[in-house]
Amino acid sequence: MDGIFFALLSDAMTVPDDYIRISGLSKTFDQGRAGAMLALSNINCTIACGSFVTVVGPSGCGKSTLLRIVAGLLDYSEGSVVLDGQAVKGTRRDVGVVFQSSILLPWRTIIENVLLPAEVLGLDMEAARERAMQLIHMVKLDGFENKLPRQLSGGMQQRASIARALLHDPKILLMDEPFGALDAMTRELMNLELQRIWRESGKTVILITHSIPEAIFLGDQVFVMTPRPGALDRVIPIDLQRPRAMSVMGDPVFTAASEQIRTLFEHTGSFD
Amino acid sequence: MNSKNNRWASLALLAVLLALWEGSVRLFHIPKFLVPSLIDVAAALWNGLAVAPWAKDGLWYHSGVTLVEILLGFFLGSGIGVALGVAVSQAPRVEAVIAPFIAAFQSLPKVAITPIIVMWMGFGISSKVTIICLLTFFPVLITSIAGFRTIDPDRIDLLRSLSATRWQVFRKAKFPSALPFIFSGLNIAAAFSVVGAIVGEFVGAQAGLGVLIMQMDAQMDTGGSFAVFIVLSTIGIALTSTLRAVQGRVLHWMPADSAHQRTVSA
16 A cells, blocks of 8 residues: 555656766865875766765765765866756755754854754745744754753754754755764764654755764665775665664674675775 | 952952051151142042033043043944954955055054154044054954954855855854954953053143143142042943943853953953
8 A cells, every 4th residue: 555655656756866966076176286186086876865875984085075065065176966957056055964063153042043044045034933943843952942052962962953954944965974073872862863854854865974883874875985086986775674773783784784884995995 | 159258358458558558648748749648639539520521620521532532543443443354354365465564563552653643633632533543453453353264164164055145154154253353352442542542642632631640740739640540440441341241242152251251451
């Protein structure tokens, strides 16, 4: 019954499996007298609408550069990046970005921070305020909306920044090591929360991480990158049911994927 | 409880110091043109204040003149300082080009050019306002530039990721980020503006507390001079605490101790 419904629905909406298409993407940083540094080399991939893709790679492999290019914050040297049929030429409003740190503006209360995209994009403030309250509820910050960022813990601040990234209802959520600064316990909790938020919101998510377990736990697919110049080494599909619980980490599929990524890293010298 | 105790201790210390002053003046028969007794100072203060505000030999009139100079000079000088800081922050190349000029002019003690400014602009209020402008302009400009330069680039990225315009980036991220620095410049400027007014009036003026001090000095009316000092301190305290109150409101989001660290006085 569910299957038939989904088939009809997907037929009608034709969910594209190349919602995000990156072809032959390279990025060279001009370093003046030090010459040019190739950061990304010939990246090709497609990402389906509504899927959760995680990107792992050793530090300095250009993961963040890739994300900044998709976000339109950084231009690229060669190739093309197409989101929803449109080439990326700069920042766009159907994309929300969550950065490594929460970057909440310290002089704004939590709700004012969450409302920032509405102010910048000139949205209807009344509707935005209502949506902000819903998002604050979704990231479980009820009662903290009028607090200042410094009155919240690191995990709560990062949750607020996720709510902010979702305020203008972007179709694509780009996350650059959003939980890297959090302690292990909070991080696991945030992974569970993020899975829930993703399932509730139906966004297409690209999440950069250097944690292999995090990548497998969250991803429908894990993109494994090589050391600099960063290239896409392998795309590993993770066939684990949703919603996933932390106990999934003991599942043979999980450990096999983990083993596979570690082996890839050893081959490319990512652990050196 | 503790701060209340400290306040009483401060008052007690004041009483002891005043008693020592009065006692030694009487005991050692110090002439009143060197160090006046407390009673002389109090009398001078009373005589200066118990007149009509427009009386040209009273403290009110001269205080008013000096206060107008201070406020005009402070607002003009620091206003231009912030405005130029903003302009420079939007154009890094301009900053690079004018940086040596700022450094050169800043190293010149502005007090040294006071006589020339009085010569150019006369004994009226404008020469004093100009001097205060010069004194307050630099600290505000320098701290503004520093404030705009030290802004966290992540905040700009955040605004850019939302396709913000240049003006939105400035208004929502850059300017609020620079405000703590700007306020530290304004605090220095407030202290400098009182100095500027008095120095300007010493060099040449028709009215003002500096003029009053010079007149009383000439008449060896040291008690009168001391009375003017008290008025000057009161003006200084009023300026500083007003500024601090404004700062407390504007920077309410900062932890209290770090906001206080930024209040510099000279």
